[in-house]
Amino acid sequence: MGTAAHRSIWWLASPLAAVLLLFFAVPLVLIGVVSFWSYTGYSITPAFELRNYAGIFDGCRVGGAGPCVVLSTYLSTLFFCVVVWAITLVLGFCIAYFLVFEVRSSRMRIGLGILCTIPFWTSNVIRMISWIPLLGRNGMVNLALMQLHLINHPLEWLLYSRFAVAVAMVHINTVFMIVPLINSMARISPSLIEAARDAGASWWQTLRNIIIPLCRGGIAIGSIFVITVVMGDYITVGLMGGEQIASVGKTIQTQIDALQFPIAAASAVLLLAFVMLMILALIRIVDIREEL
Amino acid sequence: MPNNKAVSGVSRRKLLKSAAMIAGAAAIPEVIYAPAILAAEPITLRYLSTATNQAPAIAEQAFKDTGIKIEYVTVTTDDVTKRIVTQPDSFDLVDTEYFSLRNLVPSGNLKGMDAKKVKLFDKITTVITKGEVNGKKIGDQGTSPHKVLYLEGEHSKKFAKSPTEWLTLIPTTYNADTLGIRPDLIGRPITSWAELVNPQFKGKASIINIPSIGIMDAAMVTEALGIHKYGDKGNMTKAEIDLTIANLIKYKKAGQFRALWTDFNQSVNLMASGETEIQSMWSPAVTAVRLKGIPCVFQPLKEGARGWASGFALPRTLTGKKLDAAYEFVNWFLSGWAGAYLNRQGYYSAVLETAKTHMEPYEWAYWMEGKAATQDIHGPDGGLLEKKGTVRDGGSYETRMAAVACWNSIMDENEYMVKKWNEFVAA
Numbered sequence: 001m002g003t004a005a006h007r008s009i010w011w012l013a014s015p016l017a018a019v020l021l022l023f024f025a026v027p028l029v030l031i032g033v034v035s036f037w038s039y040t041g042y043s044i045t046p047a048f049e050l051r052n053y054a055g056i057f058d059g060c061r062v063g064g065a066g067p068c069v070v071l072s073t074y075l076s077t078l079f080f081c082v083v084v085w086a087i088t089l090v091l092g093f094c095i096a097y098f099l100v101f102e103v104r105s106s107r108m109r110i111g112l113g114i115l116c117t118i119p120f121w122t123s124n125v126i127r128m129i130s131w132i133p134l135l136g137r138n139g140m141v142n143l144a145l146m147q148l149h150l151i152n153h154p155l156e157w158l159l160y161s162r163f164a165v166a167v168a169m170v171h172i173n174t175v176f177m178i179v180p181l182i183n184s185m186a187r188i189s190p191s192l193i194e195a196a197r198d199a200g201a202s203w204w205q206t207l208r209n210i211i212i213p214l215c216r217g218g219i220a221i222g223s224i225f226v227i228t229v230v231m232g233d234y235i236t237v238g239l240m241g242g243e244q245i246a247s248v249g250k251t252i253q254t255q256i257d258a259l260q261f262p263i264a265a266a267s268a269v270l271l272l273a274f275v276m277l278m279i280l281a282l283i284r285i286v287d288i289r290e291e292l
Numbered sequence: 293m294p295n296n297k298a299v300s301g302v303s304r305r306k307l308l309k310s311a312a313m314i315a316g317a318a319a320i321p322e323v324i325y326a327p328a329i330l331a332a333e334p335i336t337l338r339y340l341s342t343a344t345n346q347a348p349a350i351a352e353q354a355f356k357d358t359g360i361k362i363e364y365v366t367v368t369t370d371d372v373t374k375r376i377v378t379q380p381d382s383f384d385l386v387d388t389e390y391f392s393l394r395n396l397v398p399s400g401n402l403k404g405m406d407a408k409k410v411k412l413f414d415k416i417t418t419v420i421t422k423g424e425v426n427g428k429k430i431g432d433q434g435t436s437p438h439k440v441l442y443l444e445g446e447h448s449k450k451f452a453k454s455p456t457e458w459l460t461l462i463p464t465t466y467n468a469d470t471l472g473i474r475p476d477l478i479g480r481p482i483t484s485w486a487e488l489v490n491p492q493f494k495g496k497a498s499i500i501n502i503p504s505i506g507i508m509d510a511a512m513v514t515e516a517l518g519i520h521k522y523g524d525k526g527n528m529t530k531a532e533i534d535l536t537i538a539n540l541i542k543y544k545k546a547g548q549f550r551a552l553w554t555d556f557n558q559s560v561n562l563m564a565s566g567e568t569e570i571q572s573m574w575s576p577a578v579t580a581v582r583l584k585g586i587p588c589v590f591q592p593l594k595e596g597a598r599g600w601a602s603g604f605a606l607p608r609t610l611t612g613k614k615l616d617a618a619y620e621f622v623n624w625f626l627s628g629w630a631g632a633y634l635n636r637q638g639y640y641s642a643v644l645e646t647a648k649t650h651m652e653p654y655e656w657a658y659w660m661e662g663k664a665a666t667q668d669i670h671g672p673d674g675g676l677l678e679k680k681g682t683v684r685d686g687g688s689y690e691t692r693m694a695a696v697a698c699w700n701s702i703m704d705e706n707e708y709m710v711k712k713w714n715e716f717v718a719a
Contacts, residue, residue, distance in 0.1 A: 041706060042377055042399040055711070069715050076718070097585050129557075156495055159567070160551045239558075242551025243501045244544065246718030254503065254717075257370035258710045259377060259395060 028272075035265035044261050052266035073246040074274070079162070080237070081230045084169045088226050089219065091170070093178025096218075097211075099178075100185040113182070128239040131168060135159040154257050160242030168240045173229055177222035184218030185211065220286040224279055231275050324690045335617040336361040340376075341387035342369050344556070344576055345465060345602060349672065350630050352421045358624050360617050368555075369502065376401055380607045385618050387464050391435040391504065391700040397449055397460060402605045404443040404458030409619045412626045413462075415643045420601060425693045430599075434508065434526020434701035437463065447608065452469035461603030462622055463642035465634050468686070468696050472563060472573030476587045483510075485595050486516035488570055489543045498562055498571035499540075501552035503713035504702055508598050509572045510536050512697070516595045527702030530708055537712040541719040552717070563588055575638045583675065592686040596697030603642075635659050636672045640689060662688030689698045 038047040060068035067075065095116065103109045119127065134140050135158040142154040157163055188211060196206045234249025243250075248271050255264035333477045334355070339346070343366050351362035365383055367375060373392045375382060380401035388396065396402055419422045423438040432439075440460055442452040451460070474483050488497050488509075500506045511525040514536050522532055543549070550568050553559045560580045562568045573590065581588035604622050606615070624630070631647030633641070636659065641647040648656055657663040662684055667676040678684075686692040703709055 019646050024542065040398075041395040041702065058711070069711075073718050129561060132561060132567070136565050138566050238554070241497075242549070243717065244549060244552055246714075250717065251714050254615055254710060254714055257374070258503065258706065259374065260707065260710065 031265045031268055034262055035269050037126045037262045037265075039260060039262045041259055053270075055263055056266055056270060069246075070270075073248055073251060074153055076246050077231060077237075077248050080165060080169060081227055083166050084173060084230050085223060085226050087166070087170045088174045088177040089223070091174050092181055092222060093215070093219075095174070096178050096181035097184055116178055119172055119175065124235060125239075127172075128168065128236070131164065131240065132159065135167075160240070160244065162241070162245065164240040165237050165245060168236050169230055169233065172236070173226045176225035176229065180218040180221040181215060181223070182218075184215040188214050216286045217288055220282055220288050223282060227278055227282075230277055231271065231278075253260060313688050334359050334512060335613055336363050337384040337617060337621060338363050338365055338382070339385050339387065340365040340372060340383035341602075342367065342372060344574070345387045346699075347633065347672070350633055352688045353629055353633075354621060354624055357629070358617075358620055359467065360621050360624075361405050362621070371373040376605075376607075381609055383607060384610055384614055385621065386605050386607070387602055387607060388460060388461065389600060389700060390440055391600070391702055393440045393451075393460050393638070394435065394702045395438075396605075397443070397451065400447070400449050401608055403608045403610070404446040404448065404460065405462055405604070405622075406446070406619075407457050407459055409623075410457050410459075410462055410626070411623050412643050412646065413459075415645060416463060416626075417640075417642060417644060419466065419640075420603075420642065425690050428694060430694050431596060431697040431699070433522075433524045433698035434599075436599075437461075437466070439604075444526065462626070463601055463603040464625065465639040465641065465719050466599065466601030467575055467639050468599050468692050469572075469574060469596045470593055470686070471591050472559075472571055472578050473589050473591045474563060474566070474569045474587060475589050476707040477566065477569045482570065482591050483594050484516045485593050488513050489517070489548055491546075491548075493548070493570050495547050495550050496567075496569040497548050498551050498553055498559070498568045499549060500559075500572040501554045501717065503710050504706070505598075505700055506552075506572070507533070507536060507699065507709055507713065508698060510540050512593075512595055512598065516593075525698045527627070528705065528709070529705045530583050530705055533703075533705060533709050533712050537716050543717065544719055579638055579671075579677070582677070590685050592692075592695060596695045597686075597692070599693075599696035600698045601699070616620060633672045636670075638646075640693070644689075658682075658684060660689045662686075 034044065035052055036048045036050070037044050039045070040050050057068070057071050060071060072120065099109050099112055103112060122130070132139065136142070137154045137156065137159070139158070141158055142151075145151045146154065192210055192214075193206060196210050201209070232249050234247040234253060237245055237247040238250055241247075248267065250269070252267045253266045255261075255267060332680075337360060339351075339362050341364075346364045346366060346571060348364075351364065351371075355361055365375075369389065372386065372388045373395060374375070375511075376388065376392075377399050378398050386402075419430065420437045421441060423430055423432055423436045424651040430436075440451050442454070442456045443458040443460055444450050444452045446454065446458050450459065469490060471485065472484070486492070488499065499509055507528075508525055511522055511528070511532075514523070517520060517539075519539060520532065520535055522528060528536065551558075551562060553571070555561060556574065556577055559573055559577045561570065562571060563573070563577070563581045564584050564586050575590055578588050578590040600640055604625070606618055610618060626643045626646065627642075628646035628648075630644060631641030632650035635647050635651065636655065638659075644660070648660075651659070654666045655669065658665040658669050658678070662681045665678055665680050668676055668680050670681065671677045
């Protein structure tokens with residue numbers, strides 16, 4: 001009977017496995033294969049060359065003048081990753097804490113939770129364009145600051161800058177941190193917190209020794225969401241950075257637009273490897289499966 | 293907040309416009325029941341191009357006149373090329389740019405167009421067929437259309453050196469691009485491409501972020517600054533690419549550019565919101581800013597303009613009735629109605645004399661002869677474009693097209709150029 005149950009489990013999993021194989025694994029393998037092909041402006045031909053990978057690292061020498069393009073691009077993307085991750089973590093943690101431990105009525109909790117999804121009510125492009133009247137040279141923020149006589153000239157760095165990119169990214173990604181954190185916090189037994197309080201723990205001690213350790217899984221999952229989205233997001237970097245800030249995704253898009261599919265594939269493989277390494281490192285710190 | 297007011301006024305207008313478009317679309321089915329059309333068994337052609345070359349009104353009129361239904365497939369400039377190379381069966385007719393042909397023709401996915409089947413072929417403007425306007429040679433650098441107009445045979449993958457029966461593209465629209473400026477914010481005459489990097493506009497300039505086009509604008513700037521005289525701006529050597537990009541990076545690091553733009557709408561937003569005062573621009577984008585009631589000029593410059601041209605091609609696999617219908621549509625397109633429509637948008641049409649018969653004399657005088665408008669000028673959708681007395685920027689057809697210094701192109705060193713362009717973006 002045991003083997004029969006086993007078999008039926010496999011059968012139940014097979015549709016998902018087939019979908020993943022067909023629409024995820026196969027294309028991924030193809031990208032890997034194409035990354036070694038050679039190309040002209042109008043054709044790609046099967047080959048095994050390292051030219052595409054060599055091309056990515058062109059100009060990267062020890063002792064070269066300044067970092068090469070790929071390095072500075074990754075550093076720039078990594079910068080956003082760290083900043084956005086740190087801000088969304090703190091912000092997401094506070095909001096989740098408030099929703100779970102401070103809001104008493106569940107209807108209120110649902111209502112406030114829905115408010116957190118407002119950034120997703122409009123399309124990405126419209127959201128980006130809407131930042132212009134807010135942060136632009138003649139935007140609301142600048143006008144308000146000038147009318148309050150806090151500044152004499154409009155602040156240029158509010159829009160089309162790293163600041164603007166970080167603001168927009170935090171705006172979109174905080175909810176990815178909130179949801180898994182709410183999930184973790186909601187499962188913390190109130191009796192644990194009561195016990196801590198009875199034992200004389202301060203609010204801060206309870207937070208540090210009970211709540212944060214029990215949220216490790218939520219933090220890890222939220223971090224994976226935020227990191228993977230930020231690493232691949234070239235649209236926000238492009239629109240909010242005025243297309244003047246490099247991002248790995250934009251480089252790939254430019255290569256695809258120039259019909260340089262193999263070199264774009266090589267860039268994609270590199271990005272994938274990089275993100276996988278980051279996530280592997282994260283999983284080594286927190287065993288997500290154990291936490292679920 | 294004068295600007296914000298203007299912006300919100302526009303979105304209302306836009307809303308009205310799209311409502312009108314929906315109403316227009318809803319009106320189409322009524323026509324289908326006309327008996328003459330029923331007998332003709334309407335054929336549908338999938339028309340692939342960028343949004344700038346598509347107009348529901350043209351499709352509607354074509355259906356009335358020929359019974360051919362046009363189904364627009366709208367993508368970006370680069371995606372047109374990508375589609376032709378990777379999915380040549382996904383369209384029946386494509387409107388693409390001459391400069392892309394260097395990548396398209398060797399793919400073998402397009403077939404030559406038969407000059408004998410194009411009734412008005414002899415009347416097509418010499419700007420395209422010979423690189424001349426009224427007998428005068430115009431700038432030939434880059435992919436001037438006449439260099440890539442003919443194929444050696446219907447299925448040839450090579451351009452012919454002298455005229456043959458087989459054509460790569462039958463022209464639809466063309467124009468000369470230059471810098472767009474906000475005269476109200478600048479307040480002095482602008483006459484040179486060098487102004488794009490003038491420190492006066494630090495943080496208020498923008499350049500297009502499509503490498504093959506942006507590099508040409510950059511070359512116009514570099515030449516205007518007197519840094520380098522290019523052999524052919526449309527086909528630079530590696531050293532010339534290095535020099536051009538290094539120059540761009542220098543200005544980028546100094547904070548010259550407010551932003552770069554890729555998408556038509558981005559360029560409109562930058563200019564309309566006052567984020568930029570001078571930038572690479574396309575003619576319909578300038579019109580779009582003006583329609584918002586914000587002053588914007590497509591400024592003629594002494595070094596000349598960057599020309600572009602697009603035209604119809606057919607996929608290799610097109611046969612039978614659809615092939616006949618495609619030729620019929622192309623012939624209809626050249627026969628005047630569509631040409632007049634395009635001219636009223638500020639583009640230029642392939643066969644001028646037929647377009648002229650579909651335009652009012654005062655319209656022709658304003659758009660094509662560079663004369664002051666004797667009446668208010670309306671756009672093809674009926675909206676007011678210019679008040680009586682206005683003169684078109686850049687002057688007459690002849691003046692504007694004669695000012696072309698180079699054409700959009702794909703260089704021999706394209707791969708290298710794209711890589712260097714990415715360096716500029718990353719710098």
